[in-house]
Amino acid sequence: MADSPATITDVIFDFCGVLIDWDTRACLTGRFADDVVSAICAPDDPHGFFRYEDRMDAGEDFDSIYPDVVREQGEDIASIFRYYIEHYADALPRTLPGMTELLADLKRHGYGVWGLTNWSHETFHLAFEKFPRLEQLLDGTVVSGMEKMHKPNADIYNLTMERFGLTPERCVFFDDTAKNIVGANEVGIHGILFSGAIAARDSLASLGVRL
Structure with missing residues (x-):
């Protein structure tokens, strides 16, 4: 007889695109030329904002990355990147609909x-400063930039399990990026x-989570 599926005991959430609406355009629109903002926010952004931000997410400091932005993109674009990081709270307009309620129900x-x-x-720190209810609801959070680890690499998932005493097969993880789901699996x-x-509630119900 096949083993029964493990009972789900814990649910793990990504932040931007899952708990929080992340909108770079909201930070930059009206402050810089529309065509430049559109290019920065495009999936194939020629100015590399998300590539530089990804380096910050992996643990690098802004001050160590900024000279590369200046050299590769020029002073004008680099100054926009600096503005974006210095006004990052403006890119976090709201929590996503229904998510604080889902956390509270869980x-x-x-x-x-x-x-x-x-x-x-x-x-x-801006996430919890803007949305203190999230900090109240979450039992703990692993942040890539603090650990110098990065999804979808296995080490950050394993660290999360070890730090919080979790069992992988008893956990569900929600992320809006496919490669991070592969890493979790x-x-x-x-x-x-x-x-x-x-849809998240439906997925949890299919795994036996009753709310």
Whole structure:
């Protein structure tokens, strides 16, 4: 007889695109030329904002990255990148609909609720400053920039399990980036690509989570 699936005890959430709306355009629109903002926010951004930000998420400091931005993009674009990082709170306009309610429901029913995010150690504090309810609801959060680890690499998932005393097959992880779901699955966590609070509830129910 096949083993029964492990009972889910804990749910882990990415931040930007899952718990929090991340909108670079909201930070830059009206302050810089529309065509430049559109290029920066495009999937194939020629100015590399998200590549530089990804380096910050992996643990590098802004001050060590900025000279590369100046050299590779020029002073004008580099100054916009500096503005973006210095006004990062403006790129976090709201929590995503239904997500604080989902976290509260999970907590009320006895599930562990955790965060796992690729985020710079220099700007992560803004998440909890803007949205203190998230800090109240989450039992703990692993931040890539603080650990100098980075999704989708296995080490950051394993660290999360070890730090919080979690068992992979008893955990669900929601992320809006497919490769991060693959990374979670590879270490035995139930990774689910996030597409909204209602779909997340349906996915949890299919795994036996009752809210």
